[in-house]
Amino acid sequence: LSNADIALALLRGEIDVQTYWQESGQQRVRSAGVLLTEQQQVRSCKQLGRLAAALRRTAPDALLVQPAQLTESVAESQLAFDNYLVSLR
Amino acid sequence: MSASLPDTIEAVATAVRTGHLPIEQACTEQRTRFARINGQMHAATHINEKPLPDSTAELSAQPLAGVGLAHKDIFNSTGRHPGLGRHHGALDPSVVQAPVLQKLEQAGALNLGALTMAEDACAATAQTQHLPIPLNPLGAHLAVGGSSSGSAVAVASGMVYASLGTDTAGSVRIPAMTCGVLGLKTTHGLIERQAMAPLCPSLDTIGVIARSARDISSVMKVLSPQLDWQPRAARMAYWLEPEVLSPSIEPVVRSVMQSYTDARVDIASHEARSAAWQELIMIYEVGQTHRTRIASGQACKQVSALGQTGLAMPESWWQLALAERKPCLQGFMEVAFAQADVLLAPLQIDVLPAVDEIYVGHPAFSAAKLLALHHYCGWINYLGLPSLALPVGHDARGLPISIQLIGKPFHEPQLLALGQQILIDIHGEPGIMPVLRI
Numbered sequence: 001l002s003n004a005d006i007a008l009a010l011l012r013g014e015i016d017v018q019t020y021w022q023e024s025g026q027q028r029v030r031s032a033g034v035l036l037t038e039q040q041q042v043r044s045c046k047q048l049g050r051l052a053a054a055l056r057r058t059a060p061d062a063l064l065v066q067p068a069q070l071t072e073s074v075a076e077s078q079l080a081f082d083n084y085l086v087s088l089r
Numbered sequence: 090m091s092a093s094l095p096d097t098i099e100a101v102a103t104a105v106r107t108g109h110l111p112i113e114q115a116c117t118e119q120r121t122r123f124a125r126i127n128g129q130m131h132a133a134t135h136i137n138e139k140p141l142p143d144s145t146a147e148l149s150a151q152p153l154a155g156v157g158l159a160h161k162d163i164f165n166s167t168g169r170h171p172g173l174g175r176h177h178g179a180l181d182p183s184v185v186q187a188p189v190l191q192k193l194e195q196a197g198a199l200n201l202g203a204l205t206m207a208e209d210a211c212a213a214t215a216q217t218q219h220l221p222i223p224l225n226p227l228g229a230h231l232a233v234g235g236s237s238s239g240s241a242v243a244v245a246s247g248m249v250y251a252s253l254g255t256d257t258a259g260s261v262r263i264p265a266m267t268c269g270v271l272g273l274k275t276t277h278g279l280i281e282r283q284a285m286a287p288l289c290p291s292l293d294t295i296g297v298i299a300r301s302a303r304d305i306s307s308v309m310k311v312l313s314p315q316l317d318w319q320p321r322a323a324r325m326a327y328w329l330e331p332e333v334l335s336p337s338i339e340p341v342v343r344s345v346m347q348s349y350t351d352a353r354v355d356i357a358s359h360e361a362r363s364a365a366w367q368e369l370i371m372i373y374e375v376g377q378t379h380r381t382r383i384a385s386g387q388a389c390k391q392v393s394a395l396g397q398t399g400l401a402m403p404e405s406w407w408q409l410a411l412a413e414r415k416p417c418l419q420g421f422m423e424v425a426f427a428q429a430d431v432l433l434a435p436l437q438i439d440v441l442p443a444v445d446e447i448y449v450g451h452p453a454f455s456a457a458k459l460l461a462l463h464h465y466c467g468w469i470n471y472l473g474l475p476s477l478a479l480p481v482g483h484d485a486r487g488l489p490i491s492i493q494l495i496g497k498p499f500h501e502p503q504l505l506a507l508g509q510q511i512l513i514d515i516h517g518e519p520g521i522m523p524v525l526r527i
Contacts, residue, residue, distance in 0.1 A: 003403060003405075004403070004405045006403070007403030007404075007405045007406060008405065010403075011406065011409075021401070024403065025401040025402075025403075026401070028400060028401050028402075028403075029397065029400050029401045032376075032380055032383075032384060032400040033380075033384035034383055034384050034397060034400055036397060040397055043394065043397075043398070044397050044398040044401050047372065047398040048398060048401065048402065051365065051368060051369055051372070051406075054361075054365040054368070055365050055366075055369070057361075057365075058358070058361040058362040058364075058365045059362045059365065059366070059413065062409065062413050065409060067405070070405050070408050070409060070412070072408075072412055074407075074408055074411055077408070077411040077412045077414065077415070078291070078411060080415045081277075081411070081414045081415045081418070081473065082277075082278060084415045084418060084419070085276065085277060085278065085418070085473050085498045085499075086498075086499075088422065088497055088498040088499070089498060089499045
């Protein structure tokens, strides 16, 4: 599984947050040069799990996206939002 | 406010422009007042003693001539790095003033100093580790909200007429609410953020805190002259979740809302969805913004707690949150503004909290009461909409109760016109006066 697959699987509740942490999360934190204590790691896992649950509850349709559909760049998303805001002027 | 200083921005500027109040006198009196009240309130991290230019004629003709302002310590000012709630700032002749402060100065405003804030703009209260905590002018036992804490205290206590703050998840509206004044969170992208320290670039906005919507308008007309400052009358709707609000404030909130409109909308699902995406973006971007400080152990507790999770978060979640932003706003606009221009919505959930209840480490600390402060805030940042925090009544202790007016994008003039009308309906002329109950 790619990182994007794992990330979406966590959002959809198909894997648990501990699996995500082992497969991807821990590595992301380490590559940022951050070493977490066990307590900090537990807190981060809880926050990620809580966020994923909140999104499953409030935005289930948005989570059906396929990894390949996330190719729209961040800049494109931001531009689309900004342009829409301006259109409401 | 004092023998010669009028109560409103417009009145000060008019007095200076017409020669009834020489700008030198306005400057001296406001600096004296700023320093004197600050001695009691601990709102300032820096007091500006820069002399007026030799020739003041041009300055005296400007729209904010002689109006004393001071701002959240998050902007570069001439020759000074901001302190960001970490320290008193650092002098450096190479630092160039943020454009937003430059605009106000060119419009004749006096920059009286920099105002304290929650460290790195990342907390809902005024509590800081390294600087004195500002007091709430409504009573020293009452908490001050954050992160633009010094701005709200300075405005409520009469140190200044208005103050710029920043709002990422309520950091203008929350402190305004806790100090009983008004706070405008502006439309995403309306005011340039150059030379302002970022927290979450996708969500950060600059806002204005003042004692009236009219004073906020005076500042906003300088910062955003391109908006339509002759707004049409606003059609209103309201949204209320009575079960979420404390019985101590719910009847007041409901009564005020229903006195202005009987058009009720239900936006609960839009609010919940936007709030979840907003939290995701905030956590991710705090991690990215403060990556180096987190890694070196220099970040404050709040930044570390959010940012560590942000660094572990998959980038694709953040991409998805940004991709969903436009459809979320589209859906919200269709429901909230189908028959209305302004939405009256809750801001405050319970009576104003005491220091003991929401400052970490105090005996009666309640995480739930702390979280309640920004319950109704962050989702509006995700949608990018303007929102005005407005005191509309009092609880049994006589303390203010606030709601927020949410407008369409770039419709700040309409929001402020309605806010001023409601303020006068409820508080009478001239509106909210400075208080010092400490």
